[in-house]
Amino acid sequence: MRRILSMLMENEAGALSRVVGLFAQRGYNIETLNVAATDDPTLSRLTLTTLGDDLHIEQVTKQLNKLVDVVKVVDLTEGAHVERDLMLIKVRANGIARDEVKRTTDIFRGQIVDVGPNVYTIQLVGTSDKLDSFVAAMTDVDILEVVRSGVAGISRGEKVLSL
Amino acid sequence: MEMLSGGEMIARALEDESVEYVFGYPGGAVLHIYDALFKDCKVPHVLVRHEQAATHAADAYARATGKPGVVLVTSGPGATNAITGIATAYMDSIPMVVLSGQVQSHLIGEDAFQETDMIGISRPIVKHSFMVRHAEEIPGIIKKAFHIAATGRPGPVVIDIPKDITRPDEKFEYNYPESVKLRSYAPAQRGHTGQIKKAARTLLAAKRPMIYAGGGVILGEGSDLLTQLAQDLNYPVTNTLMGLGCYPGSDRQFLGMLGMHGFYEANMAMHNADVILAVGARFDDRVTNTVDKFCPGAKIIHIDVDPASISKTVTADIPIVGPVKSVLTEMLSQIEQIREKDADLPDAGALQRWWQQIDEWRASHGLLTGRRYRESDMIMPQQVIESLYRSTDGNAYVTSDVGQHQMFAAQYYRFNKPRRWINSGGLGTMGFGLPAAIGVKLAFPDSDVACVTGEGSIQMNIQELSTATHYKTPVKIINLRNNYLGMVKQWQDMQYESRYSQVTYADSLPDFVKLMEAYGHVGIQVEKLDDLDDAMDEAFAMKDRTVFVDVLIDRMEHVYPMHIAPNGSMADMWLSKNERT
Numbered sequence: 001m002r003r004i005l006s007m008l009m010e011n012e013a014g015a016l017s018r019v020v021g022l023f024a025q026r027g028y029n030i031e032t033l034n035v036a037a038t039d040d041p042t043l044s045r046l047t048l049t050t051l052g053d054d055l056h057i058e059q060v061t062k063q064l065n066k067l068v069d070v071v072k073v074v075d076l077t078e079g080a081h082v083e084r085d086l087m088l089i090k091v092r093a094n095g096i097a098r099d100e101v102k103r104t105t106d107i108f109r110g111q112i113v114d115v116g117p118n119v120y121t122i123q124l125v126g127t128s129d130k131l132d133s134f135v136a137a138m139t140d141v142d143i144l145e146v147v148r149s150g151v152a153g154i155s156r157g158e159k160v161l162s163l
Numbered sequence: 164m165e166m167l168s169g170g171e172m173i174a175r176a177l178e179d180e181s182v183e184y185v186f187g188y189p190g191g192a193v194l195h196i197y198d199a200l201f202k203d204c205k206v207p208h209v210l211v212r213h214e215q216a217a218t219h220a221a222d223a224y225a226r227a228t229g230k231p232g233v234v235l236v237t238s239g240p241g242a243t244n245a246i247t248g249i250a251t252a253y254m255d256s257i258p259m260v261v262l263s264g265q266v267q268s269h270l271i272g273e274d275a276f277q278e279t280d281m282i283g284i285s286r287p288i289v290k291h292s293f294m295v296r297h298a299e300e301i302p303g304i305i306k307k308a309f310h311i312a313a314t315g316r317p318g319p320v321v322i323d324i325p326k327d328i329t330r331p332d333e334k335f336e337y338n339y340p341e342s343v344k345l346r347s348y349a350p351a352q353r354g355h356t357g358q359i360k361k362a363a364r365t366l367l368a369a370k371r372p373m374i375y376a377g378g379g380v381i382l383g384e385g386s387d388l389l390t391q392l393a394q395d396l397n398y399p400v401t402n403t404l405m406g407l408g409c410y411p412g413s414d415r416q417f418l419g420m421l422g423m424h425g426f427y428e429a430n431m432a433m434h435n436a437d438v439i440l441a442v443g444a445r446f447d448d449r450v451t452n453t454v455d456k457f458c459p460g461a462k463i464i465h466i467d468v469d470p471a472s473i474s475k476t477v478t479a480d481i482p483i484v485g486p487v488k489s490v491l492t493e494m495l496s497q498i499e500q501i502r503e504k505d506a507d508l509p510d511a512g513a514l515q516r517w518w519q520q521i522d523e524w525r526a527s528h529g530l531l532t533g534r535r536y537r538e539s540d541m542i543m544p545q546q547v548i549e550s551l552y553r554s555t556d557g558n559a560y561v562t563s564d565v566g567q568h569q570m571f572a573a574q575y576y577r578f579n580k581p582r583r584w585i586n587s588g589g590l591g592t593m594g595f596g597l598p599a600a601i602g603v604k605l606a607f608p609d610s611d612v613a614c615v616t617g618e619g620s621i622q623m624n625i626q627e628l629s630t631a632t633h634y635k636t637p638v639k640i641i642n643l644r645n646n647y648l649g650m651v652k653q654w655q656d657m658q659y660e661s662r663y664s665q666v667t668y669a670d671s672l673p674d675f676v677k678l679m680e681a682y683g684h685v686g687i688q689v690e691k692l693d694d695l696d697d698a699m700d701e702a703f704a705m706k707d708r709t710v711f712v713d714v715l716i717d718r719m720e721h722v723y724p725m726h727i728a729p730n731g732s733m734a735d736m737w738l739s740k741n742e743r744t
Contacts (some may be wrong), residue, residue: 010347014294025287027357055474060625068291071347129250163346 003057004076004083005140006161011037011135012158019046022067022152028052028060029037032085032128032150041118043163049151072161079128080156086149088113088125093120103143108134119144139143145149167273167297167337170195170329173262173490174204174307179339182206184605186217190237190279192264195329209634211598212516212626215239218248219595219624220480220602222257226559226585227603229384231258231312238264239277243284247317247592253403253587256382259432259519260308261285261470262407265325265667268296271299281323286711287607290318298328302339308631310343316469352483353470354493362440362481364466365499366503369438370513371520372398378588379443379467385487386410386581391440392495395511399521401429401442404573405588413557418521422450427736427744430724432521433458442466442489446477447589464488528724530574535739541717542692544568544643546569548575552615552639554699559611560585560603564620564716567649570722574634594623595642601627603689605638607710607736611703612638618672619648627683628682631709638713639702642675645718657737662736675713684709 009015022096023030028050038048052060057075064073076083091100098120104121105112108130114121124134128151135146155161167175170679173196177185186209189197200208211217213235221232232252236245241717242263254258278343282292291311293304301324308320364373380389386409393400393416399423401411404645410417419426421433426450433439439461444450453478465472465479466487483490499544502508516650525532536545561576563569564583569586578584587595587604621642631638643649646669655663674687685708689698695714702710727743736744 014286014292017283018286047527055620059471059475066469066471070343127202 001053001093002049002051002077004047004049004081004151005057005061005064005073006045006076006153007073008038008071008161008163009046009067010042010050010069011042011044012069012073015044016046016068018067019064022063023050026063028056034142034150036154043094045161047076047150049153064150071163073122073157074161076153076155078135079159081153082156082157083127083151085128085131085132085151088121088123088147089143090119090121090145091138092118094118095134097141101138104134106139164338166334168199168329168331168334169194169295169301169324170199170331170403171203172298172301172335173329174199174206174326175303175337175729176302176339177206177233178204180309181303182324183230184209184221185233185235186221186224186602187235188214188217188241190241190264192266192326193235193241193324193329194329195260195326196235196264196324198331199329203415203475206512209630210222211277211630212442213624214244215248216624216627216630216640217262218245218259218596219251219592220605221259221600222248222252222586223562223599224606225257225259226255227582228606229582231309232602233262234259234261235381236261236263236267237277238281239279241277242279244282246284246288248319249285251587251590251595252319253288255378256317257319258312258318260305260312261319263321263323265294267321267327268325270499271325271342271420275568281321285321285409287321289321290432292321292323295322295324295328295685298333299335301328302337307338307343307345311345311348311739316379316472323418324486332382351470351485354466354490356697358481358483358491358741359493360497362483363494363501365438365464365481366396366440367498367501369398370510371435371437371517371632372396372509373436373439373461374398374400374410374539375403375407375433375439376691377403377405377442377443377444380406380409380487381443381581383443383487385443385491388488388491388495388508393489393500395495395498395513395672397518399518401425401433403447403588406444407573408578408581408664413579418525418588420573421733422447423452424574424722424724425450425726426530426574428521428524430726430733430736432522432662433734435520436461438462439464441479442491443467445472445475451713452731452733452735453479453729454652456730458733460689483540506675517727536721537717539717539720542695542714544571544716544720545575546644546692546695546715547641547643547716548572548615550695551615552576553585553696554703555613555703559583559613560601560607562586562603562612562614564614564616564623565591565593566617566620566685567642567645567653567720568615568617568620571643573642576686581605584710593620596620597624597638598630600638600640601631601634601636604638616642617649618642618644618675628679628709632683632717635707637705637707640709642711643661643714643716644713645716645720646672646720650722656721679709679711684711686711686713687714688713690715
């Protein structure tokens with residue numbers, strides 16, 4: 001099962017390598033990873049998606065909590081949450097494809113953020129599924145490059161991840 | 164306010180931490196620190212002959228005293244040589260602070276001379292690590308390092324210090340912090356009362372109880388409470404390799420070590436138990452054998468200060484996260500309250516039948532209820548440990564290396580006190596025993612310290628004989644010599660039709676007696692059983708000499724019992740070469 005683990009950690013050199021190293025060392029997988037400072041400059045927020053059953057995720061969470069740099073960990077998939085992944089995708093856009101790409105982008109509520117004589121760069125924000133669907137819809141289009149931010153997530157309602 | 168350089172701050176902080184010894188080896192990146200130690204530092208430095216030995220000596224000092232061991236090494240090869248020792252301490256949860264020198268800040272990342280990314284290399288084998296960026300941070304970082312190393316589930320902490328941070332011409336205010344506050348580190352202080360109550364009830368309702376106690380009981384200073392609990396209830400106790408000594412080894416209720424080379428009665432009792440109280444143990448693969456077949460009928464209560472140890476391999480029915488001391492104290496009072504209301508608990512009849520069963524197991528195949536090893540013209544390894552036990556009245560600190568001799572020592576030396584059995588359990592580090600013995604002897608100069616070893620292991624850190632000369636640490640090295648890498652040979656006998664691939668070096672061994680003499684020590688060789696006890700007594704009578712007792716033992720003996728793997732349960736064991744459960 002896919003899980004979104006989100007954590008606050010000390011915004012210090014080496015903190016990220018401890019988290020990533022833990023996953024490598026213990027044979028856990030990381031599907032996506034996203035990290036940046038928060039409004040509190042001493043804290044970073046790291047969100048990652050991983051696969052595993054309840055027991056596995058429990059062990060991963062415990063091991064993460066043991067890291068001295070990790071302040072708090074939540075499994076966002078345990079409750080209602082909002083998740084977003086951002087994709088920038090550059091495609092060959094000439095001939096018939098140029099209109100087709102534009103139409104599909106509109107359907108997915110994406111934006112064309114860079115236009116060239118032969119290429120479009122499209123920005124799309126949504127769940128990972130939506131982004132996957134968009135890529136799948138580009139079957140007849142020549143995809144030149146794909147960049148994804150990895151999932152960022154937050155709980156719905158009053159629930160917050162803070163100190 | 165006092166003004167100190169970075170190097171001086173390190174020396175002073177070690178004094179402020181009441182460090183008794185620093186084990187280390189100098190080099191370019193730590194010259195400023197060594198100069199500060201030389202000029203003004205009350206903490207004596209022990210110069211080893213290889214950095215690995217510094218970590219083992221400091222680690223063993225910590226195991227024997229309960230206080231963090233301290234290591235100081237230089238950058239590059241100094242740091243990498245320390246890695247095996249740090250991993251050893253990490254696997255056995257031993258508190259240790261390792262100060263490693265680093266190249267100057269502006270050279271980091273440039274592949275400078277003796278540069279290595281110590282923080283990166285040590286990351287998977289430390290509890291935490293710090294890179295010092297400014298000299299002013301030194302007191303705070305050292306305080307935090309000792310705190311993290313020694314609290315919760317202990318472990319090694321590395322502090323990497325670039326050379327320029329310690330330069331003598333830049334002085335800063337020195338102020339050693341009184342306390343530590345870390346928002347992201349708060350080990351459990353006590354267990355959950357509801358869980359402890361539930362556990363107490365389950366424990367009292369047991370008909371076939373077992374107490375399975377590990378190294379965490381020793382680390383958490385819970386041995387007395389555990390002993391009291393077991394004796395109040397008259398429940399049988401087994402110890403892991405790391406837990407030996409946390410329950411008196413010569414007590415009737417002690418069933419011996421459990422696991423791969425555990426006692427028959429301990430493994431049988433575990434397999435047939437209906438309630439297992441696991442305390443400070445981690446259901447290691449050397450204990451459980453096949454996890455799916457582990458103790459099929461047992462409810463498991465698991466007490467550990469590290470939540471990640473609970474339900475990692477074997478699911479606990481009643482998990483309790485907390486320090487062993489506070490949890491056992493609360494459990495004892497819960498048990499008392501329950502028994503005040505219900506005096507019939509635990510079920511005396513069931514317990515009597517359980518003990519009867521255990522005594523039958525003991526009588527049939529128990530290691531200590533009859534001779535369980537072969538007759539031989541040679542001395543048997545078990546007899547060497549029995550002789551050591553007799554000669555030291557069971558009171559010695561015993562360090563060991565890794566292999567057959569380690570298992571024989573664990574089986575036959577009955578440890579009645581915690582912190583007396585000093586061995587590398589988790590990592591299984593050959594070369595641990597001699598530097599460990601030196602570390603223990605420095606901590607307890609008036610106690611007997613024996614290093615049980617083999618001719619394979621001893622050669623992995625034999626250069627430390629020189630350190631023993633230097634610091635006059637008269638340890639006794641008991642060499643169980645079969646001229647084979649015995650444990651590897653045992654597996655080759657059992658699983659590879661005795662194809663002895665790279666396990667013998669009989670023709671190239673040094674003359675250990677002469678070697679000892681070269682270092683200024685005493686060497687004794689024993690070939691006949693009749694001479695064994697006298698040689699052992701003679702060695703321990705030489706109070707101020709390091710003595711190497713080279714005992715030529717039977718070359719073919721195996722360690723038994725031995726779990727049958729793969730796919731065996733706790734109860735599936737080889738009892739001798741041709742007898743199995």
